[in-house]
Amino acid sequence: MTATTADLDLELPVATLLRTGTAAAHTSAETSQGAGWLTRGELDKEEYVRFLIMLYHVYHTLEQALDQHASHPVLSPIYNPTLLARTAPLYSDISYLLDTPPAALPEHPLFSELQTSPHPALAEYTARLRTLAAAPNPAPLLAHAYVRYLGDLSGGQVIRRRVAKAYGLEDEGGEGVRFYQFDKLGGGGEAGLGDMRKIKDWYRDGMNSGVADDKDLKVTILAEANKAFELNNGLFASLKAPSSPPSSPPSPSPAEPISTTTPQQSTHAPMEYEKDDKKKSEYPIQVPSTQQDSNLISVSSVAAFIIAMGLAHFVLVIGGFTGAKGWEKLEAVQRWFEGLVQ
Template sequence: MSSIIDYSQPLSAVLKESTKEAHQNIEHSEGAEALLRGELAREEYARFLIMLWYIYDAFERALDRHSTHPVLEPTYNPALLQRAPSLAADIAYLLHLPQSSWKVHRIHSELMANTPAALTEYVTRIQDLANSADPTPLLAHSYVRYLGDLSGGQTIRHTLAKAYALEDNKGLSFYSFKELHSSKTASLGEMKRIKDWFRRGMDAGAGANQAVKETVSEEAKTVFALNNGIFASMQPAAGIPSSKDLLGTIKGGSLSEQSFPLSTVISVLAAVCIAHFVLVVGGFMGEEGYAKLLAVEDWIAALWQAK
């Protein structure tokens, strides 16, 4: 049952509350989990980035077009947030082509010849908003995409670097941001400041206008659904079983009949529990905590591979 949303709150608080369920749904989609685990084949990951490029290209053009709109202007900062150029650079690197030539690659040609309905629906929605009398809902697209890139995208970045042997940020520039007030690469702490700045901008743009808050809130749910469609169109490669597989094995009560040995399941789950205990009791916070979390992740991965 949906909770009652208090629209007297700032827009950032309204969005946090109203999109909880949608956020959880997308986190547990098969495509999203495969991305988080680095289980997409390199070509499939490139295909995913190409779809993202079309999405960002559409909505960043829309933001440029409506940059002075009172609801959108406080969060309009293409020098800080724009992702389409970074996506183009990453795609070109992954496909071993000059940045000006990646659209001639077979993967792009195949995607254009058989464009997923989810991608067409997503881009069409953005274009419809850009051409509408009221482009206010575009703020929801910025909220879902940019704050997601500044948050979960940083965890994905580490996973992808290992999965595809990417070094020196090559092929990973999509996940890098500049500092809010300089051209230096943003640290995790600086990314938090960027997110705080963005939330303040959303709140300022919406003000006390309840209709705006309701409109952006409803559109945010639509954006999550559109992103879910993109993830559903992805084709995860066979690899390490997901947490759902492991839990399903245990709940099914037939461990000996599954493809995962009992000792492996117990070892991995024990490692996860120990890792959680260490991180919580140790009180690791900020960038230090993130570094330690990555070290624990490497340890668990090594444990799995040894089985």
């Protein structure tokens, strides 16, 4: 259920307001069936490429609009195509996955079909972006940029790892998954998770600066952000079911709480750009009791926990924490820790 104007604290910065005011729409998108297939790397390869082509058209339309209004006072603080633009990386990935030279890509049947006869969900999405770009006040474009870019910087990194594994791209030097790769803020190589957090902080600061204390604009942008989630839901709903079930249960998302007692964990993380910004101390770590009638934790369990956290920090700092391999390191530490406390 979307919050009404009466429910909103319009004194809050727009970035905070968007986080709270889109929570229901966010949950609806990330828990949809199509998002689950995408996030777990279960889509047939052709269907995954079809999804990338739809995203290519979305980003092409959005980024043309942002270019057109680069000097707009609401949009200029977050306008940084060198850092954020996804159109070119998407085109590169599609070309690689279809084994088709970039110049010949428009003639590929899969690409040309969506160009000439787009799915209704895609047509609605791009039409909405063009309408906003042509409006007297294009400020609501900020909402669409927020939903897409911050999603790519967070939940998109979960998808990157699983896509690379599902489609045999782990040892391709980044080919096929460039859409999920970002440079560091200010340049200097590929961004790791810490660098991406800095980008997201910079982005939120830019949104807050551009919107400032304009309460009417906050309401408008919040409504448009909920619409953006709805449009993304339409893309997820257009996806075709996998032709065969997954061969093994998916591993938990790195954005999910570490728990040794929960038998089944959610695997939806397409846009978890707020959840992964919580402090690590806020993540619940449930330690199972060895006594049925007691909730006390033994000294040895506490010690194991402290050792595990220290070793995890050491591994991630010394060994690095970027890309698919970084996620694997984190999961390895998680499994090791779970073995200690059981």
